Amino acid sequence: MIRWLAFLDGDDGHWLRLDDDLVTARGAGLPAVADGDTVIAVVPGTAVVLHWVELPLLAPAQALAAAQLLAADVSGAPIADVHVAIGTADAEGFRPMALADRGTMAGWLAQLAAAGLDPDRIVPLPLLLQVPAREDAVTLLAAWGHDHARGSRLAFSAEPALTPLLIGDRSVESSDLAHFEAGLAAALATVPIDLRQGEFARVQAWRVDRRQGRRIALTLAAALALWIIGDVAVLFRNSIAADRAEQQLADAARAVLPRGTAIDAPRAQVAARLASLGGAGQGLTGLVAPLLAVLQGRPTATLQSLGYTPDTGLTALVAAPGADDGQAIAAGLAAAGVEARVGSPRDDNGISVVDVVVRPR
Structure with missing residues (x-):
């Protein structure tokens, strides 16, 4: 030495x-x-x-x-x-x-x-x-x-x-x-x-020997692999979420469109249906939007059917298995600034449903 x-x-x-x-x-x-x-x-x-x-x-x-x-x-x-x-x-x-x-x-x-x-x-x-x-x-x-x-x-x-x-x-x-x-x-x-x-204090120069270099390379490779796997997992989850959203949109379209209608372009078909029902103005759309917003916040409630006339307003059949689903829907619509009447729960082929009528104030 x-x-x-x-x-x-x-x-x-x-x-x-x-x-x-x-x-x-x-x-x-x-x-x-x-x-x-x-x-x-x-x-x-x-x-x-x-x-x-x-x-x-x-x-x-x-x-x-x-x-x-x-x-x-x-x-x-x-x-x-x-x-x-x-x-x-x-x-x-x-x-x-x-x-x-x-x-x-x-x-x-x-x-x-x-x-x-x-x-x-x-x-x-x-x-x-x-x-x-x-x-x-x-x-x-x-x-x-x-x-x-x-x-x-x-x-x-x-x-x-x-x-x-x-x-x-x-x-x-x-x-x-x-x-x-x-x-x-x-x-x-x-x-x-x-x-x-x-x-x-002395500044130590960092020197990497061959063994440390291999360890660093393996660590970086593992980190890169985890990063790629994480991105793939996010893409996979997003793909599943997109598929679920498309399915929910198709289900909502079936509730709006006449029974037996083939669903191939849900957004376009619903828009055409709204126009045929008088939705080109603010009558129907002004009632549908708050109803859909309320249902979105109630995962247990689902839309079964939908109808509209300028005289009676919007009528909807909603599956509401939750004990407080009906009251929550009524409260949500009232908060949205529309007049709503929610009927008592009734059985429809084994499903608890409520009739909802929505009118402008």
Whole structure:
């Protein structure tokens, strides 16, 4: 496994190459890496403030929101200018919280991008030091013009004059660059925080391997098949509904036309019948329309026969098996603005029917 550590200390920085656990190359500036190699940017601890905070078990977004509230209390800069990152919890529920200037973060990424690098992680330098076995001790590395310290829930880089104040009464275990480099692989495996979060998170390129491609193709094919089947089902239902409507129209035509008339064009035949009965004016049509509208709203009621004279008005025989069909028909016709009389239900060859007379008001 090849990993490149790009140290952003000073104007040009320097780099180390790790092959598995060993440093195999080093150089000034920023490295030129091959596709697929892991790049870890190591940023100065002097530009990152690290705190350990106790947070309950929360979803990542909730934990970050809680950390931002805590950061507002400890940051000397306006929180809008501060990038807040939250790390993994230790055994007692304490998490590292890193604070860095947003402009500085953007500058680091711009510097790396100019060298063709998009780091997988961004790690503060002091977190790459080994944590001493004793909780009251601190590992101290003096390098690159600063002291770098790491202890239990403690990590910082500072001017040498400030180090005693920050360490307090903890005992010091001194380190050097050789020990630092020898422990990098172990430190990278346990580093508890990555600054590439929130607006600075790495955008992952979506790559589809052959197996994923087959799964996606099968899923799309299944979705297309379901879509086609759905359309066919809709067409089938519409066809059935159209056939049913044509049958209902033919049945209504039989009720209007003289007995024995062959039905081949229901609409035209009914129109001709209406004209012969005086329906060219508003007399018949003004009475038939409300009756048919009322019957359409009563699925249990069906038209059996229909007659019309200008003197008596519209007479209809309606099969009305429902107990309240007659009353509903009368109420519907009255609401439509015509005068209607609905007779009492009577039996007609085993079918409950009512006589309906409709006149204009």
